[in-house]
Structure formats: structure tokens, C-alpha cells
Amino acid sequence: MDAAEIMTRFVVSVAPSATMTEIAKTLAQHAISGVPVCEADGRLVGIITEGDLVRPLMRSRERRRDWWLRQLAEGTDLAPEFLNYIKGGQASARELMRPNVITATETTPIGEIAELMMINDIKRVPIVRGDGTLAGIVTRADLVKTLARNPDALLNPSG
Numbered sequence: 001m002d003a004a005e006i007m008t009r010f011v012v013s014v015a016p017s018a019t020m021t022e023i024a025k026t027l028a029q030h031a032i033s034g035v036p037v038c039e040a041d042g043r044l045v046g047i048i049t050e051g052d053l054v055r056p057l058m059r060s061r062e063r064r065r066d067w068w069l070r071q072l073a074e075g076t077d078l079a080p081e082f083l084n085y086i087k088g089g090q091a092s093a094r095e096l097m098r099p100n101v102i103t104a105t106e107t108t109p110i111g112e113i114a115e116l117m118m119i120n121d122i123k124r125v126p127i128v129r130g131d132g133t134l135a136g137i138v139t140r141a142d143l144v145k146t147l148a149r150n151p152d153a154l155l156n157p158s159g
Helices: 020-030 050-074 080-087 110-120 140-149
Strands: 034-038 044-049 124-128 134-139
Touching (some): 034 134, 044 050, 110 140, 134 140
16 A cells, blocks of 8 residues: 555645744634645645744743843843844744655655654654655554554554
8 A cells, every 4th residue: 555545635734934823723613733834836845734833932941041131231232032022923933934844755654753763752644745745644644544444454464
């Protein structure tokens, strides 16, 4: 069995210019925990997850006090990171995404996809064509559904 047989073909994605707020709304609306980031031509350029949305807020909170003390002491211009923090939710997908995405092709066996997920501790693997455009996505849920229908699917490459 390969990715083409189990992947979700109609993938929710966001543009690199999508704001943090828009991404959060997309995740909530579709009850998903991550989305590919694609250019207008469908080319995959990154991936963003709930964790990626929360991470900057935590880092900003930890650094905020020290940063304020440095700014008051030095009297310098406001740092770009702090300006983004003040804008609240306006950081773009391009700023927040992970650009080095673990991907597979439509012909990748699902056992290999499961191994990619385990080794890299990820929950989804975008499926891309030779030109880098997004063809679909395989999630852990897709693997579980496949196992429910065919318990040997991950063990038997011919499915």
C-alpha cells in the first residue's frame, strides 16, 4: 500500500502571508493541528502546527522582562521581535513555519511514512509531486484508519 491509496487529497493549507490569527482560525475551523504552507502555485514551502503558534508567545513572555530592562537602560529603538509581539497575532506563516518539511511521494509505501513519523516525532507527512506541489497529506489518523481496515497494511508492502 502506498501514500496515494490513503492520503487526504483535499488538503487545508495556508499562504505564507497568512497571519497567526488566520492560521489559528483555520486550525480551529477544520479541527486540525497543523497545516502545510503553500505558495499560490501549490508549491509546499513549510508546515505550521499548533506548537509553532504557541512557541513564540512563550518565548516572548520569557524574554519580555529582560528585554524591557535592556531597552530602558540603553534607550535604543524597539526591537523587531518586540514590535511583532505588540502587533499580537500578526506574525506571518512564513515567519512561524518550519521550512524543512519531511515529505513523501504518492508512491512511498505507508510503512515508510509511518517510520518517518516515528523517527521524526511528527504527526503528518505532506505528499508532494516531483515539482514540489502538494498532492495530499498522510496523518497519523490516516494510518490508524488504514490499520483498522487492514491490520497488516504497515507490515506488508504490497498491502
